[in-house]
């Protein structure tokens with residue numbers, strides 16, 4: 001079977017239409033984002049529409065500078081779209097809030113707080129009683145394998161551990177959706193594999209809706225239920241691919257023919273983009 | 280096994296650590312060298328003692344002024360002025376500086392004025408202050424305040440401007456309000472920079488103190504220097520300088536300890 005055939009067999013339905021029983025948790029509708037810099041306007045995102053159903057792990061891949069981070073910032077409410085709207089459930093996104101947790105591309109732990117206090121930050125803002133807080137924090141420290149380091153300060157941690165704290169910190173808030181912007185981009189490949197395994201396990205336990213940005217295609221296929229491939233800037237949606245690989249996922253699935261078929265398809269889509277970008 | 284490197288090799292490698300004992304040895308040596316040169320010049324008779332007193336003369340002056348109580352009295356007078364002036368300045372500059380670095384409107388309002396005043400030499404205001412508030416302790420406190428406040432303001436504003444926006448964004452996605460972000464992110468993130476700023480400006484405060492006391496005062500270490508000059512008591516001038524240096528070292532050590540205690544996560 002060719003790559004295209006496998007994909008067609010796996011995803012016979014019109015991909016962006018919500019499947020029965022799945023409510024579209026996140027709806028990005030005709031969103032456009034322009035940046036004004038020194039009198040010139042730069043179009044970072046050019047009319048993107050994406051529906052992410054509930055409890056899905058959605059991944060965005062695309063060439064560097066195509067607006068992936070910008071898109072997550074829009075969903076987080078940290079930036080406003082020039083036009084279009086973003087809906088989470090029935091509510092329009094208007095400003096940042098604890099229902100949309102985010103793990104950033106750069107390290108953003110609070111250096112003056114210990115691991116435990118970092119994870120506790122959001123709960124404290126909500127004035128949750130101490131006993132309740134402790135139970136939640138302990139749960140996520142255990143899930144992310146950080147229990148032994150709960151008293152350490154961020155500067156004592158490795159990059160991988162810092163991102164684990166960032167994940168635990170976002171999850172402790174029990175967000176409706178988790179936004180992750182190349183969280184493992186700065187890690188060496190071995191640590192990245194460990195983190196992918198950890199994220200797969202944590203995700204199986206929580207099944208939160210996730211919007212995950214990466215430039216690592218293997219990572220995208222390994223983690224994602226569906227993959228949105230973006231064009232070079234101005235970022236548009238090029239294709240939505242549903243990953244026909246069963247869960248739970250394991251690292252050795254990278255050798256499966258389905259995996260390779262999806263990978264070939266994404267590489268093909270991106271190759272054209274990089275060529276387009278060169279002139 | 281790694282080859283053992285010679286001490287000379289370590290000494291000549293940029294940024295390489297050397298054994299602690301060697302560091303102490305070298306710093307002691309430099310002190311001994313300075314004191315040795317000083318002793319050589321004075322005991323050897325190369326310098327007249329009305330220009331350069333011998334070490335023993337300065338130690339003599341120390342015990343003389345210690346015994347009659349004047350040293351303690353003048354140290355206390357100087358400390359009072361520095362501490363009060365510095366405290367008032369810091370209490371105002373820390374919150375205002377944080378706001379100035381955080382809110383563009385506050386910055387737009389204050390920055391041009393503050394930068395203008397900051398470059399005016401404090402010393403040029405001394406006559407004005409004397410005219411306005413006389414030669415009492417208030418005038419000297421005013422000089423310290425004027426010398427440190429505007430510098431602190433600009434430096435602390437820079438510290439808070441340097442706090443990464445990602446940290447604020449992270450706090451917003453965790454449910455922090457703007458007030459939370461200000462109190463629980465910006466302020467703690469700025470704390471190491473604030474302590475450093477206070478430590479540096481404390482050094483400047485001592486300088487302004489002496490200026491103020493040299494011009495118009497009836498007590499303080501600058502004042503006894505001035506009086507000693509008129510009486511050709513050069514040993515007392517040296518003593519006053521040494522005491523100011525030691526007090527500066529003392530306050531600096533306090534700030535170092537405060538930093539270790541207050542922001543252990545940044546060391």
Ligand SMILES: Nc1ncnc2c1ncn2[C@@H]1O[C@H](COP(=O)(O)OP(=O)(O)OP(=O)(O)O)[C@@H](O)[C@H]1O
Pocket residue numbers: 035036037042043044063064065066067068069070071215233
């Ligand atoms: N604040 C800003 N002002 C002006 N232009 C911006 C701003 N932020 C981003 N851009 C531009 O918008 C485009 C998209 O940026 P964005 O950071 O979203 O891309 P990205 O896909 O996340 O890139 P990367 O893969 O490097 O992380 C880029 O061309 C960038 O130069």
Ligand SMILES: [Mg+2]
Pocket residue numbers: 068069070105181
């Ligand atoms: Mg990015």
